[in-house]
Amino acid sequence: MNFINIFNQQVVPVSSIPLLNYNSFFETICLLVENHPERHCVLYFGYKENISIHLICCIADDNEHNIKVTSSVINENSVLHSLTVVNLSFEKFEREIHENFKVNYSDHPWLKPVRYAEDRADKSKTIANYPFYSIDSEELHEVGVGPVHAGIIEPGHFRFVCNGEQILHLEIQLGYQHRGVEQLFLEKTKLIQRTILAESIAGDSVIGHTSAFAFLMESLSGLMPDRELLFSRTLAQELERIAIHTGDLSAICTDVAYQLGSSVFGRLRTPVINFFQEWCGNRLSKGLIRTGYNPFPFNRALADRLNTILDAFEPDFIEMNSELAKLPSSLSRFERTGMLSNEQLLSIGTVGMSARMNALNRDIRVSHPYGLYNEFKHEPVIKHHGDVYSRVQIRKQEVIQSISYIRQLLSQIPHSQALPQPQPQPSILKPDSFAISLTEGWRGEICHGCVTNETGEMLIYKIKDPSFHNWLALALAVRNNEISDFPVCNKSFDLSYCGHDL
Amino acid sequence: MVSLALIILSSIFFTGVILQTKSITSGRKGPGILQPVKDVIRLFKKGSIYSETTSVIFTIAPVISFASVIMACLVIPFGSWKGIISFDGDFIFFAYILALGKFFSIIAAMDTGSSFEGMGASREALYSMFVEPAFFILIGSFALLTGNTSFYNIFSTLHLGSSITYTLGGMASFVLIMIAMIENSRMPVDDPKTHLELTMIHEVMILDNSGFDLGLILSTGYIKFAMYGTLIANFYIGGLSFLWAFPVFLLVQLLFAVIVGLMESFMARFRMSHNPQFILVLSSVSFLIFLGVLLVLEKFV
Numbered sequence: 001m002n003f004i005n006i007f008n009q010q011v012v013p014v015s016s017i018p019l020l021n022y023n024s025f026f027e028t029i030c031l032l033v034e035n036h037p038e039r040h041c042v043l044y045f046g047y048k049e050n051i052s053i054h055l056i057c058c059i060a061d062d063n064e065h066n067i068k069v070t071s072s073v074i075n076e077n078s079v080l081h082s083l084t085v086v087n088l089s090f091e092k093f094e095r096e097i098h099e100n101f102k103v104n105y106s107d108h109p110w111l112k113p114v115r116y117a118e119d120r121a122d123k124s125k126t127i128a129n130y131p132f133y134s135i136d137s138e139e140l141h142e143v144g145v146g147p148v149h150a151g152i153i154e155p156g157h158f159r160f161v162c163n164g165e166q167i168l169h170l171e172i173q174l175g176y177q178h179r180g181v182e183q184l185f186l187e188k189t190k191l192i193q194r195t196i197l198a199e200s201i202a203g204d205s206v207i208g209h210t211s212a213f214a215f216l217m218e219s220l221s222g223l224m225p226d227r228e229l230l231f232s233r234t235l236a237q238e239l240e241r242i243a244i245h246t247g248d249l250s251a252i253c254t255d256v257a258y259q260l261g262s263s264v265f266g267r268l269r270t271p272v273i274n275f276f277q278e279w280c281g282n283r284l285s286k287g288l289i290r291t292g293y294n295p296f297p298f299n300r301a302l303a304d305r306l307n308t309i310l311d312a313f314e315p316d317f318i319e320m321n322s323e324l325a326k327l328p329s330s331l332s333r334f335e336r337t338g339m340l341s342n343e344q345l346l347s348i349g350t351v352g353m354s355a356r357m358n359a360l361n362r363d364i365r366v367s368h369p370y371g372l373y374n375e376f377k378h379e380p381v382i383k384h385h386g387d388v389y390s391r392v393q394i395r396k397q398e399v400i401q402s403i404s405y406i407r408q409l410l411s412q413i414p415h416s417q418a419l420p421q422p423q424p425q426p427s428i429l430k431p432d433s434f435a436i437s438l439t440e441g442w443r444g445e446i447c448h449g450c451v452t453n454e455t456g457e458m459l460i461y462k463i464k465d466p467s468f469h470n471w472l473a474l475a476l477a478v479r480n481n482e483i484s485d486f487p488v489c490n491k492s493f494d495l496s497y498c499g500h501d502l
Numbered sequence: 503m504v505s506l507a508l509i510i511l512s513s514i515f516f517t518g519v520i521l522q523t524k525s526i527t528s529g530r531k532g533p534g535i536l537q538p539v540k541d542v543i544r545l546f547k548k549g550s551i552y553s554e555t556t557s558v559i560f561t562i563a564p565v566i567s568f569a570s571v572i573m574a575c576l577v578i579p580f581g582s583w584k585g586i587i588s589f590d591g592d593f594i595f596f597a598y599i600l601a602l603g604k605f606f607s608i609i610a611a612m613d614t615g616s617s618f619e620g621m622g623a624s625r626e627a628l629y630s631m632f633v634e635p636a637f638f639i640l641i642g643s644f645a646l647l648t649g650n651t652s653f654y655n656i657f658s659t660l661h662l663g664s665s666i667t668y669t670l671g672g673m674a675s676f677v678l679i680m681i682a683m684i685e686n687s688r689m690p691v692d693d694p695k696t697h698l699e700l701t702m703i704h705e706v707m708i709l710d711n712s713g714f715d716l717g718l719i720l721s722t723g724y725i726k727f728a729m730y731g732t733l734i735a736n737f738y739i740g741g742l743s744f745l746w747a748f749p750v751f752l753l754v755q756l757l758f759a760v761i762v763g764l765m766e767s768f769m770a771r772f773r774m775s776h777n778p779q780f781i782l783v784l785s786s787v788s789f790l791i792f793l794g795v796l797l798v799l800e801k802f803v
Contacts (some may be wrong), residue, residue, distance in 0.1 A: 008692055059701040103630060141617065143617045143618070143621065143700075145699070145700065150616070255696075255698065256770040257695065257696060257766075257770055258769065259527070259528055259766060259768075260528065260767055260768055261696075263528035263529060263530070264529075272525065327769065327770065329690065329769040329770040330771065332770075332771075332773055333771070333778065334771050423717045441705035482775055484773075485774070487701055
């Protein structure tokens, strides 16, 4: 075997991962992904060991519910064949490896660095003098948006090439939010420091990222999360999904200037977000998830409160959605705007909600279940048009689905200890191990991976936010659309800048 | 004189009523109907900042567009009271003095050299161009109906008597409301509340204006709205005495503002590519009015 099969949150010794030379590594991955739409690469990264670079590639199989891991060792400055030529979804991983280790790919179509302008080592090359893709034409014009935007969003630069009102090409330049999170994980050795870091990866996916981190740390230190812990993480994840999806619906309505939808969805989001404040003292749910114990056990009183909130939420939410679906002016903005075909989504490796908008069934809750998702018989919401309206409908249906899951969870609250007991710090991670943890945040699959050395210290901590791949989906979706429809396309994806930039 | 005073008076509360309506429909208390005026007063107290790339055109454009709207107001009558100036063919003067102001705001936007403002300017120019035939066919039809070519004479001799002329009055109000919405860059053609440059039309053209200039541009918008409201009111107050005409005028202005507010609350903005289609529809409604006038005058052969 050229690869091993592992499960979500399973720990394996690094030595058990087959170590191939690059050519057979390349062949193995090609064989794994070619003609297998159910398999996609969840993590492909390199880390330095002495002078050589260790590559690990993890390919998740949605049908077999396992993850196929293989590895290789290459030298710095080597020139390799690019997997992107075979499967486009590797393009960003390879660009990242190129950026970090100066590995060159002889046949990669576009080795644009991911987070820096051109060469990260060369400080003279900044985004200010970065040569954007341009077209030499009298008729076409370029529009640059950002990095400082009019709204309260994060920094990123969008360079459009337009023919009048029509977008021909969009180049997205990110990296303004790069904080070196992965490096900080290695530098900060205390568990609490790392937990705070995980909470800060993306402010709108605190539960998704922190639970991916916590599950990973628990696996690596041999702790078994009890039912109470799984319960609170699953509940929090679904609540986060409701809150952010509703907020996004509000923002989408704002972008098409539909005031009623904007204010009603905005009002509906607030009590859900505020419930986190009641539960754990923070509206963004920071502090709720800790490795090995639950600092804020869920109880009957909180459950009654949440039931009241959801009972008030659900009818208004459904009514507002049916109003939105009946309004001709909003439908004319949503339908056939920002469309992507199933083939495009598959080829660029889109994950999560953005994949499910056009018949690409990728949902970690089904394919690699964790927490209490095994008990739900979860059926992902799938749409078939790939336009803004599909993304609106997915949000609506996922919110309703999440409410039913929460009701189901609330009917059987596990008994918890009277007072939360912080477990002894799992300071020692299993040495020479590799583990991967996948969770389904509201945006899609969140992947954290970790490799430890012989003393149990982290060699690398690798994070992949769903936005990593999905930004390319946005760039493709807006082609041939009107430039004035870009904001609503962008909001309907609602991708993370800081989750991408790390 | 009466009409100018009334236009200024109603411009004070007009935009405030729109905002208040929108606030109430979205479940908020609203800032009060005088807030827009307070904003303008605040801006008048501030200095302006000019970008280094702009020239004298950018500096004078807000004043010219303000002056053009005031000039346009001069020809508008109030029922049986003449405007300050009135002459044959003054509705053509009205349309083109407004176009002059718009021309200056468009070239001022181009003057900044920003890609956004150029985009907004091109949209504004396109829509203004489409609006023009609707306005001229509309007023031209009423000129034909009454046999006069000045606003004062048209409105003072216009008597909505039979059912067909009521229909004409209703359709004319619809076209004028829509023209006012387009000229003032409101919904459903433009979204005045958006913060996204790419979707803006009028807002994006004034991104570089600040302080006094911005205050002037905002007050131009308020007066323009009230001016169109007065034009609509004129259809209904033709033969009335002042005691009746004044409340009817206020009612029409108020109703107009509330309609604008409701429209902006309960629908989404049109897709940009649908806007020209929508504006052309106004021309065809105007053409229907023209056919109606021919019918009334029995000019069909």
